[in-house]
Amino acid sequence: MNDPGFVLWFTGLSGSGKTTIAVELEKVLLERDLRVQRLDGDIVRKTFTRDLGFSVDDRNLNIERITFVTTLLAKHGVATLVSFISPFIAARETARKEANGENAPFIEVFVNASVEECARRDVKGLYEKAFAGIIKDFTGVSHPYEAPPNPQIICNTEDETVEESIKIIIAYLEKEKLIPNSS
Amino acid sequence: MNDPGFVLWFTGLSGSGKTTIAVELEKVLLERDLRVQRLDGDIVRKTFTRDLGFSVDDRNLNIERITFVTTLLAKHGVATLVSFISPFIAARETARKEANGENAPFIEVFVNASVEECARRDVKGLYEKAFAGIIKDFTGVSHPYEAPPNPQIICNTEDETVEESIKIIIAYLEKEKLIPNSS
Numbered sequence: 001m002n003d004p005g006f007v008l009w010f011t012g013l014s015g016s017g018k019t020t021i022a023v024e025l026e027k028v029l030l031e032r033d034l035r036v037q038r039l040d041g042d043i044v045r046k047t048f049t050r051d052l053g054f055s056v057d058d059r060n061l062n063i064e065r066i067t068f069v070t071t072l073l074a075k076h077g078v079a080t081l082v083s084f085i086s087p088f089i090a091a092r093e094t095a096r097k098e099a100n101g102e103n104a105p106f107i108e109v110f111v112n113a114s115v116e117e118c119a120r121r122d123v124k125g126l127y128e129k130a131f132a133g134i135i136k137d138f139t140g141v142s143h144p145y146e147a148p149p150n151p152q153i154i155c156n157t158e159d160e161t162v163e164e165s166i167k168i169i170i171a172y173l174e175k176e177k178l179i180p181n182s183s
Numbered sequence: 184m185n186d187p188g189f190v191l192w193f194t195g196l197s198g199s200g201k202t203t204i205a206v207e208l209e210k211v212l213l214e215r216d217l218r219v220q221r222l223d224g225d226i227v228r229k230t231f232t233r234d235l236g237f238s239v240d241d242r243n244l245n246i247e248r249i250t251f252v253t254t255l256l257a258k259h260g261v262a263t264l265v266s267f268i269s270p271f272i273a274a275r276e277t278a279r280k281e282a283n284g285e286n287a288p289f290i291e292v293f294v295n296a297s298v299e300e301c302a303r304r305d306v307k308g309l310y311e312k313a314f315a316g317i318i319k320d321f322t323g324v325s326h327p328y329e330a331p332p333n334p335q336i337i338c339n340t341e342d343e344t345v346e347e348s349i350k351i352i353i354a355y356l357e358k359e360k361l362i363p364n365s366s
Contacts, residue, residue: 035259048251061234068231069252076218076261
């Protein structure tokens, strides 16, 4: 009955830096004694969305289930960090509505890097396979990505370091009184 | 970082009284200022398990997803009340292991009433259809139910009122120091 929970929803292309930022941010928030839960594809697809593929329907179902979980966590005062490509505006807006319906703020963070830059990084070697047609339905290559028209926060990871991105996010959370100010 | 979360897992036949008890217990726990989340089939099958039917595989997948959610909630200090038929010992033991893995106690409540009694109540008119073969794979009629060999709590709803069942559960939670004693 104390901390205000919230959903911090990172959206962006594969390799844009969503999880990298979320992992580092989690450490900062834990240091401030907040209850924090991080969710990403690696965590979730092992267990409760492991039946899903990457078609439009499956992606929507994936995000729908994530939404169910994040809403419950945020409702109960957990700082919930969610990093999924989540390519569709409509699915993200549903997630926002559900969270807001439980009086939990929903903060959309657009982790912005071009397909070219993400392909250059190609952290998991996925872009090479996508361009070669070995992986189909790959967001940004053979599957659409709908960028947020009005995200609360933008992290331009082509130009800023992880530390800089985190500073921007922390400043936002402090300004909105979602986390206590650092002393 | 304050309340200890826990999972209170109600298992039993359809119509045994799981949700009735959970709904009343939720009120009592909310009055004690605890963070409480109730989950049951009606809540969950509308959303994040709506793709699932009632085959053995689907029932296991249903419980697996519930387990994912309850574990996260309990980990973050939420008193999580779960009422599902959950007919299989193995699935419930997995739920216990996951919760315990996050240092959250898992309390199995066997809501015990005979098939005959549940059929007599037949709250949702399901037993009639199950006996007529209109509903297939119905637990206790045409599908097995594995009663817990060692539940932490037994509610014999053929002999006790809802109030009596709740007193037993509250006494257990107080004894285990999972909720503050009533003043």
